[in-house]
Amino acid sequence: xxxxxxxxxxxxxxxxxxxxxxxxxxxxxxxxxxxxxxxxxxxxxxxxxxxxxxxxxxxxxxxxxxxxxxxxxxxxxxxxxxxxxxxxxxxxxxxxxxxxxxxxxxxxxxxxxxxxxxxxxxxxxxxxxxxxxxxxxxxxxxxxxxxx
Numbered sequence: 001x002x003x004x005x006x007x008x009x010x011x012x013x014x015x016x017x018x019x020x021x022x023x024x025x026x027x028x029x030x031x032x033x034x035x036x037x038x039x040x041x042x043x044x045x046x047x048x049x050x051x052x053x054x055x056x057x058x059x060x061x062x063x064x065x066x067x068x069x070x071x072x073x074x075x076x077x078x079x080x081x082x083x084x085x086x087x088x089x090x091x092x093x094x095x096x097x098x099x100x101x102x103x104x105x106x107x108x109x110x111x112x113x114x115x116x117x118x119x120x121x122x123x124x125x126x127x128x129x130x131x132x133x134x135x136x137x138x139x140x141x142x143x144x145x146x147x148x
Contacts, residue, residue, distance in 0.1 A: 028100060064078055116130055
């Protein structure tokens with residue numbers, strides 16, 4: 001769980017942003033349940049995940065594949081030119097932090113000064129996610145599953 005009164009934007013010698021204290025209820029994170037990566041080497045990456053790591057192929061279309069881990073976590077691979085990869089894969093792979101409610105977590109994280117990117121995403125079966133830029137400059141997401 002993110003703690004109250006944690007320093008957000010704490011400066012090091014290169015970071016001159018003001019320091020804000022997080023005075024919210026906090027966000028309970030259950031784990032990292034999603035990882036997405038954009039790559040110029042789509043074919044070899046898909047082969048690696050499918051044939052070497054032996055992950056189940058849950059979905060595949062040109063330039064995009066979804067793999068399911070034995071614990072139901074997901075790994076998504078986006079070809080470099082795939083339309084879904086254009087907005088959020090600017091800093092490397094994106095990890096998704098599982099929370100109970102992405103909308104409530106967004107409110108808490110925004111109160112802590114976290115910048116959100118784009119619109120809330122969702123699927124018909126109840127998964128939801130929202131991308132944000134963390135204090136390290138990288139893009140992450142909060143995510144929740146059906147019933148959240």
